[in-house]
Amino acid sequence: MGAVGLKTHIWANNTRSIVLLAGFPVLLVLILYGLQLILMGFGFLPNSGGSLGDDMGMAASMLAGTIPLALVIAGVWFAIAWVGNQAMIDAMTGARKVTRSDQPELYNLLENLCISRGIKTPTLRIIETDTMNAYASGLSEGHYSVTVTSGLMQALDRDEMEAVLAHELTHILNKDVRTMVIASIFAGIISVIAQLIFRGLFYVRGGGRKNKNAGALIAVGLIIAAIGFALSIVIRLMLSRTREFVADAGSVELTKNPDAMISALRKISGRSYVRAPDDVQGMFLDNEPEKGNLVDEMFATHPPIEKRIAALVEYAGGRDQGPRDPDALEAGVPVTAVPTTTYGTAVPTS
Numbered sequence: 001m002g003a004v005g006l007k008t009h010i011w012a013n014n015t016r017s018i019v020l021l022a023g024f025p026v027l028l029v030l031i032l033y034g035l036q037l038i039l040m041g042f043g044f045l046p047n048s049g050g051s052l053g054d055d056m057g058m059a060a061s062m063l064a065g066t067i068p069l070a071l072v073i074a075g076v077w078f079a080i081a082w083v084g085n086q087a088m089i090d091a092m093t094g095a096r097k098v099t100r101s102d103q104p105e106l107y108n109l110l111e112n113l114c115i116s117r118g119i120k121t122p123t124l125r126i127i128e129t130d131t132m133n134a135y136a137s138g139l140s141e142g143h144y145s146v147t148v149t150s151g152l153m154q155a156l157d158r159d160e161m162e163a164v165l166a167h168e169l170t171h172i173l174n175k176d177v178r179t180m181v182i183a184s185i186f187a188g189i190i191s192v193i194a195q196l197i198f199r200g201l202f203y204v205r206g207g208g209r210k211n212k213n214a215g216a217l218i219a220v221g222l223i224i225a226a227i228g229f230a231l232s233i234v235i236r237l238m239l240s241r242t243r244e245f246v247a248d249a250g251s252v253e254l255t256k257n258p259d260a261m262i263s264a265l266r267k268i269s270g271r272s273y274v275r276a277p278d279d280v281q282g283m284f285l286d287n288e289p290e291k292g293n294l295v296d297e298m299f300a301t302h303p304p305i306e307k308r309i310a311a312l313v314e315y316a317g318g319r320d321q322g323p324r325d326p327d328a329l330e331a332g333v334p335v336t337a338v339p340t341t342t343y344g345t346a347v348p349t350s
Contacts, residue, residue: 020239021179024186027228027235031190032066033059034224035197041217043209052213056220070189077185082139085181089137093276095125095147106153110146110165113254122146122172126153132268135283136168136177144172149274155267159260163251164285167261170250176243177283184279187236194229197222233299240282240301248308249316258318262309266324269305 036059039045045062048054089095100107107124114121122138125147132152138144146168148161156164171177211217248265252258265286272286281287282301312318 020235023235027232028070028186028190031193031225031228032070034221035193036062037217037221041214043211047211052216055213055217074185074189081181086137089280092280093127095127098124098126109162113166113169126150131271131273133272133274134164134168134285136171139178156264159257160264163255163260163264166251166254167247170247183236183239187232190229190232194225197225237299237301241303244302245311248312252316258312258316262312262318262320265305265309
């Protein structure tokens with residue numbers, strides 16, 4: 001049954017996220033199993049000496065030893081991400097920290113939203129670029145950050161900027177950043193294992209153990225590894241897309257203004273590109289694929305803006321005024337349906 005309102009829409013997307021996140025450990029076990037079959041086929045692991053089914057059963061029994069090792073590796077990976085994630089993101093995007101005295105109106109806007117939800121105000125950061133985007137980062141209370149581009153500040157009015165900040169604050173309130181880090185860790189481990197498997201095929205000459213099922217074991221292992229790798233990418237992207245719908249809905253919950261979120265998305269559409277690695281772009285307010293390209297849309301980290309706006313209209317009762325005129329945006333002509341003061345002209349950008 002489809003969602004019938006904003007609350008149901010949020011609940012349905014949160015449920016979908018939990019289901020998707022639960023798929024990563026399953027895929028990690030699957031790809032470890034595939035790796036063991038390949039190593040058994042090449043003679044690096046002992047075999048049963050029996051049929052193909054006996055060898056596959058023996059490989060399954062070895063998982064009791066390899067799964068704990070994989071979890072230890074995931075723990076070390078997570079610790080590194082926990083300590084250094086913000087510094088790495090700043091280095092990759094060029095974001096710089098700003099204070100209340102640097103951007104008083106922007107800071108007050110974010111602080112008012114935080115006060116309404118009783119949470120500590122995140123650190124504000126700015127990327128100096130003409131394009132329009134924003135993202136939330138950080139893994140724990142006291143270390144959260146909201147980053148916006150200077151182009152976004154110049155183009156949006158006050159209500160639209162408040163809607164965008166509420167969107168990013170929802171990512172923090174819903175622990176989306178932490179969720180995506182966990183997803184990236186699992187996807188990264190699976191990716192590393194898959195690359196070791198496929199690159200190792202060019203160099204491995206075989207171990208000392210003979211196995212009459214070698215060819216079949218290697219073929220089955222490769223198929224399992226390929227399926228696990230592909231599904232890990234699909235799940236991570238689906239997880240990211242789902243969280244954007246929830247954050248849009250959360251923005252409406254905080255601001256009670258779906259029109260402002262819709263208007264902001266209309267202005268951002270087609271003007272959001274910021275150079276950054278794929279994992280970081282997955283955190284952005286928008287990372288829309290090119291329209292009409294089915295493959296790009298399939299592997300996109302974000303849903304198309306048209307679908308996000310359609311959800312805001314259907315579940316939050318928002319009004320869509322349609323695509324914005326690029327010439328009007330360039331000229332700074334107000335094109336929002338939200339009657340308010342222009343935010344960009346009130347906030348210094350340097």
